[in-house]
Amino acid sequence: METLQKLFVEPDAVIANLRAATGEEAIQRLYEAVSTRPSVKDGEVLLSDLRLRYQLSTECPAKDLAVPHARTAGVDSVVLAVGRAATPIAFDPEHPAVQMVFLVATPRPQVTEYLAIVSLISRVWRHAASRAALLAAADEKALRAALAAGVEAVME
Amino acid sequence: MSEVVVTRPDPRTALMARLLRLLRWRVWVVEKLQPTEWQLTLAWAAVAGFLGALASQGFRRGADLIHHALTGSDSGIVDSFRALPVPVRVVLPAFGGLLAGAILLAGKRIAPGQSSTDYMEAILIGNGRVPVRSSLVKSTAALFSIASGGSIGREGPMVQLSAVLASWVGRWREFSRQRLRLLVACGAAAGIASAYNAPIAGSFFVAEIILGTIAMESLGPLVVAAVAATLTTRGLSDAHTLYQVPPFTLHSAWEMGPYIVLGMLAGTVAPLFLRSLRSAEHVFAQSGLPVMARLAVGGLIVGVLAAGVPEVCGNGYSVVVSILNGGLGWKMLLLVFACKWLATAASFGSGAPGGAFTPTLFMGASFGFLFGHAVHAIWPSAAIDPQPFALVGMGAFLSAATQAPVMAVIMLFEMTLSYDIILPLMLCAVIAYYAARGLSAGSLYSESLEKKAAAEPEPMRGPGAVRDLMKANPPAVKLTARFDEVARLFLDASFGNLYVVDDFGRFIGAVSLNDIKPYLSDPEIAAHVIASDLVREDFASVAPDQTLAEALRSFAQYDGQRLPVVEKVDTKLVGSLAKNDLLLAVAEQAQARHLTKS
Numbered sequence: 186m187e188t189l190q191k192l193f194v195e196p197d198a199v200i201a202n203l204r205a206a207t208g209e210e211a212i213q214r215l216y217e218a219v220s221t222r223p224s225v226k227d228g229e230v231l232l233s234d235l236r237l238r239y240q241l242s243t244e245c246p247a248k249d250l251a252v253p254h255a256r257t258a259g260v261d262s263v264v265l266a267v268g269r270a271a272t273p274i275a276f277d278p279e280h281p282a283v284q285m286v287f288l289v290a291t292p293r294p295q296v297t298e299y300l301a302i303v304s305l306i307s308r309v310w311r312h313a314a315s316r317a318a319l320l321a322a323a324d325e326k327a328l329r330a331a332l333a334a335g336v337e338a339v340m341e
Numbered sequence: 342m343s344e345v346v347v348t349r350p351d352p353r354t355a356l357m358a359r360l361l362r363l364l365r366w367r368v369w370v371v372e373k374l375q376p377t378e379w380q381l382t383l384a385w386a387a388v389a390g391f392l393g394a395l396a397s398q399g400f401r402r403g404a405d406l407i408h409h410a411l412t413g414s415d416s417g418i419v420d421s422f423r424a425l426p427v428p429v430r431v432v433l434p435a436f437g438g439l440l441a442g443a444i445l446l447a448g449k450r451i452a453p454g455q456s457s458t459d460y461m462e463a464i465l466i467g468n469g470r471v472p473v474r475s476s477l478v479k480s481t482a483a484l485f486s487i488a489s490g491g492s493i494g495r496e497g498p499m500v501q502l503s504a505v506l507a508s509w510v511g512r513w514r515e516f517s518r519q520r521l522r523l524l525v526a527c528g529a530a531a532g533i534a535s536a537y538n539a540p541i542a543g544s545f546f547v548a549e550i551i552l553g554t555i556a557m558e559s560l561g562p563l564v565v566a567a568v569a570a571t572l573t574t575r576g577l578s579d580a581h582t583l584y585q586v587p588p589f590t591l592h593s594a595w596e597m598g599p600y601i602v603l604g605m606l607a608g609t610v611a612p613l614f615l616r617s618l619r620s621a622e623h624v625f626a627q628s629g630l631p632v633m634a635r636l637a638v639g640g641l642i643v644g645v646l647a648a649g650v651p652e653v654c655g656n657g658y659s660v661v662v663s664i665l666n667g668g669l670g671w672k673m674l675l676l677v678f679a680c681k682w683l684a685t686a687a688s689f690g691s692g693a694p695g696g697a698f699t700p701t702l703f704m705g706a707s708f709g710f711l712f713g714h715a716v717h718a719i720w721p722s723a724a725i726d727p728q729p730f731a732l733v734g735m736g737a738f739l740s741a742a743t744q745a746p747v748m749a750v751i752m753l754f755e756m757t758l759s760y761d762i763i764l765p766l767m768l769c770a771v772i773a774y775y776a777a778r779g780l781s782a783g784s785l786y787s788e789s790l791e792k793k794a795a796a797e798p799e800p801m802r803g804p805g806a807v808r809d810l811m812k813a814n815p816p817a818v819k820l821t822a823r824f825d826e827v828a829r830l831f832l833d834a835s836f837g838n839l840y841v842v843d844d845f846g847r848f849i850g851a852v853s854l855n856d857i858k859p860y861l862s863d864p865e866i867a868a869h870v871i872a873s874d875l876v877r878e879d880f881a882s883v884a885p886d887q888t889l890a891e892a893l894r895s896f897a898q899y900d901g902q903r904l905p906v907v908e909k910v911d912t913k914l915v916g917s918l919a920k921n922d923l924l925l926a927v928a929e930q931a932q933a934r935h936l937t938k939s
Contacts, residue, residue: 303865
């Protein structure tokens, strides 16, 4: 759990102004941001698995939040990329105005780690002050600070 | 202080949250109470024990009632016959045989074409299904042959009824073939335990004689059934130690000498006794008499013998009590011994429904007493008292007749609670066993079972591959199944892992309850997590054509109770294999190999 919190405080990539019109585009941008990270051992597999999962079923736990994810052989350890939409993203037909996107990739065997990080994201987003801080952050630095504060708040 | 925005959730989210809360509690409750397959087996064994005891008690009361109706007496069979005029003594067992025969005939109309009712057959060479109607018919017939003085044991039908109930329960619960056979074995153990007030012997009788193994996989449920049956019997009746015996002291090691000889003699005479029963059976079968006439003739022979020696009637229990307490002189006993042998052969041979177990105990007790008396006459210091020889003779004779020395020793000890006798009893039982095996390979039960096995048009083949044991259509979800569907199926299936298949039914992996348990209260996770996110692809599986030994090796590397069965070629999920069933089948295979060798 501690490792996951650390990952949340220091994600692999943070994009304060994510420009994407659709869920696929959002996934592509965030993937590009993390594709060169050491944890990513096979970028193509990662992207393919992310797209495959996107097509299977909704990845939005809330109306303004999307968590595209994949348990994939493309990564060695958990990878997290955070993007705040510059303008609301039509992530899927049921979620036309997503404001925040968390891309999560975990190695295939790590089911519990995957659930833990998705749960943590949901809790931070449910926490009103954290959610407001994330949406109001001026830049990448402020967004990282808001993420750290959000984790701290839900862990209290 | 953190702030929380209070917003009214949309109805769908609220419903989901409520459902998940409910599921979380249900999972918690189910998980805390959720029994493993073994625990369930033990629980059903206890149920079989309870029902078995009720059946035994019911049969006992029924026999007493009919006995009272036929003789007007509430005493034991021997005492009742003693009080009857001689002509009635002669006619009554024949009349009882006639009635029993009539019931068997009528039963053929009630339950036409039903297979054999023998519980041992159902366990050993059958599929665990003991037909209820024909068993009830046979037990009702047994009530009349026993209550009218037939020289036959009433314990056999009690065990049979107990096994029938267990078989019925197992079928109702849709047990696998292995578990059904084990439950029938539990019923039998319960029947013996309640009939003889001997739970240890009840368990070991079935384990040693029928299952041929004392592996905990089968012995555990047998013990539970036997204990439940004994407790129930003690609650319903004044069950007590079956044979109250005077204390016994071994004065010197030299006294063991005569016991060794007794063991050898019992091991020689017991096979002769069994052979005489089979010969009588053969003679009656060759006579071509219809069943009613056959049973009436068998009863008539008993009646004629009872005219002079009423001790031949019944299972011999009261006479054994009398022998063990020195109530019979050797001359009288010699006469009773010879007449009882004839009477038992007549009853058993004519096909009177009942058991030969208790009459075997009688033969052993009288033989032992007569031997002890002879030794006393020749060498008084080696057999100061012939009564312990009667006790040891019972064990030796039983050991030789059933070829189950462990059960014989335990049963004798349990029925008498006389620990002092244990040394000569153990020695004598083992010697008798080897002596009997040297003379004859068959036991009281094995011979008829072997004949029936050989006569089966399509002999029941033991499970050879996983396919024979697997349960088809295991609960499974598709990759796109939502979290709440997964949780709901976990509750319905009460397994620890839920299998995941693709749209073509191909096995992908399994979702573990342990993985999702902490997140059951998280509505956001429930809203967007699907089976594909949770499935563990590295889940072990077995193929339908794998051998049981290979499947056992797969289980050795896997810490669960059930494995998916997956076709090798197209990876389709075709079933699931329970470890419980596999272990029972492997134990059965070992027993079958043992029987083949012997």
